[in-house]
Amino acid sequence: MSLPVHLVTSLADVVVGDDVEVTGDEAHHAVAVRRVRAGERLQLTDGAGTLVEGAVRATGKRQLTLTVDDLRRVPRTEPELVVVQALPKGDRGELAVEVLTEVGVARIVPWAAERSVAVWKGERAVKSLARWRSTAREATKQARRSWLAEVDELALTGDVLELIEGADLAVVLHEAETAALADVEVPVAGRLVVVVGPEGGLTDEEVGAFAEAGAVPVRLGAEVLRTSTAGVAACAALLSRTPRWR
CATH class of the missing domain: 3.40.1280.10 (SPOUT methyltransferase, trefoil knot domain)
Structure with a gap:
């Protein structure tokens, strides 16, 4: 089964090994609704072609931190x-x-x-x-x-x-x-x-x-x-x- 995907504002400068902070409603949905916990794997995208994957390092009430271990730049599909x-x-x-x-x-x-x-x-x-x-x-x-x-x-x-x-x-x-x-x-x-x-x-x-x-x-x-x-x-x-x- 494919991993859940969450949207973040930008991943333009992210590289493998970085920690990415997810906050606000998106983090609340992951942590409070989907009950994501530390150690689980997620994917994040900026909606502009960058997709990262990694394990959740920490969670809070309206935030989570993901450590990136895989990064892809996905071109726009044609047509x-x-x-x-x-x-x-x-x-x-x-x-x-x-x-x-x-x-x-x-x-x-x-x-x-x-x-x-x-x-x-x-x-x-x-x-x-x-x-x-x-x-x-x-x-x-x-x-x-x-x-x-x-x-x-x-x-x-x-x-x-x-x-x-x-x-x-x-x-x-x-x-x-x-x-x-x-x-x-x-x-x-x-x-x-x-x-x-x-x-x-x-x-x-x-x-x-x-x-x-x-x-x-x-x-x-x-x-x-x-x-x-x-x-x-x-x-x-x-x-x-x-x-x-x-």
Whole structure:
């Protein structure tokens, strides 16, 4: 069984033999919730590609000390996956973030689509974004990732168009399309962008604008998936045709 992973602020200057202090909520979760004790082994990551492993030397109420005996620098995986996720209603947004992070998405972009039921404004926007980012952080640890899944600020359609224009491949999931995702040629490197619409579906104007910017409108299959699960299904289908899943 793989070792538990905890996130720390930075491991940039750490070398084998160093002691690393973990404090605050992360240490509290390890010591008080998971009941980690001296002598147990853990992994720590800074979410920026550095992963260290070692034995816990000491613990306190909200701190633990780990002595590093193994250190790895993990490069970013290619191709990079970016998912533009239209705002779902309720807690389905956090579900989408969780499964997308676990499957290996590098960046999640919350999008205010025309037919999005949920609306992020004012204090609600601040709290909702914080929940998405907290979910990505916890899912990063669950998936034993060395790179933290990033969650962007709320995007408008113009921002999504810019993402599409800069992608090596961009697909828009749309159940009314005849072209299948399975038939799209997938690059083995670069950036792949997947656009997922809201519960109410994409408008014709949105699909047309995305296609004009270079995206390929596609369907996943005969079934219509929820907005919170369509993205992970599409990413899995794409990843299965890249070296990342071979």
